[in-house]
Amino acid sequence: MSRIITLTLSPCIDRSMSVPKLVPEKKLKCSAPKLEPGGGGINVARAIKKLGGDAIAIYPAGGYTGKHFNSLLENEEVPVVIIEAKNETRENIIVLDESANVQYRFGTPGSVLQDSEWKKMLEAVEGMTAVNNFEFIVASGSLPPGVPVDIYGQLAVIAKKKKTKLVVDTSGEALKYAAHEGVYMLKPNLGELGALIGADWIELEDVEKIGKQLIEERCCEILVVSMGKDGAKLITKNDSYHFLSPVVKRNSVVGAGDSMVAGIVLALSREKNLKDALKYGVACGTAATMNQGTELCRKEDADKLFKNLIETIN
DSSP states (O other): OOOEEEEOSSOEEEEEEEESOOOTTSOOOOOOOEEEEESHHHHHHHHHHHTTOOOEEEEEEOHHHHHHHHHHHHHTTOOEEEEEOSSOOEEEEEEEETTTTEEEEEOOOOOOOOHHHHHHHHHHHHHHHHHSOOOEEEEESOOOTTSOTTHHHHHHHHHHHTTOEEEEEOOHHHHHHHHHHOEEEEOOBHHHHHHHHTOSOOOGGGHHHHHHHHHHTTSEEEEEEEOGGGOEEEEOSSOEEEEOOOOOOOOOOTTHHHHHHHHHHHHHHTTOOHHHHHHHHHHHHHHHHTSSTTOOOOHHHHHHHHHHOOBOOO
16 A cells, blocks of 8 residues: 655646747647646656555546546556546646757646635545555645645644654745644755745755754754755755766756655655665656656666765765
8 A cells, every 4th residue: 555645736737749949920840749647746646656656646636627637647557536626627838949959838827726625635635644554745836826825734734643744845935834834854946945044045055054954943854955956955953965966868857856756755655764765866856857848757767877876975
């Protein structure tokens, strides 16, 4: 049985395609579009499945696009709990300009969730953790209209009551409320970490000090900061680990952060130590950048990268 639940409040269908060159005012011939289910927690659950694990994805789905979304996720054999929603599930568009090998990402607004819908999602989490031995809840992604900004804080209360480890990967006010309530793990990037502490810019050498302070303030037990080409740093009360991202040919950055979270949580659920969990997470995040569109990481790529990663001593 899976020991991991993911929660996605704003899922989307990611529609990826390419054009020879992006030119304004011209009718461009696109490649055949590739459609994949997306959204923070959805991508985490998908990546965990690709890595040989299982996570149950809880999410809302509505309208025709919601039905299509469900079928896409079913094709990947990801276990799900679907909350029926009134409004259509959104779509995002990713376009690769082949001439420059650059990617354009068009994100549509989140579909409005009714009070009854997001409350049912929390009830689903609470009910599942009450009767099953779940160890982790991963709440990842942005909040759609209609959802209160403190929802991850509400989720933190549920997680504490059920003695389940909550991992939060979000931004803005939602991140602040999660930190205020206190969670097992926060996973901001440098910009999100800066916003959390009210700083416009953070130097890499200051990340550990900031992390220790947040942990002392009981915002989290573990802070993982993703830093792009500089990899990621994991900080606890007593320890700090840093792995650089290995140099690879990058084809897409979509889902790299979600793949990293998937690798870390899956490793921890398999009782790996924190250093190896971070190492595997960085390998998975890097592996995702090697693929086109929203394909996420491949296990064989992640495993190969993991073997060659060396910890950075700061």
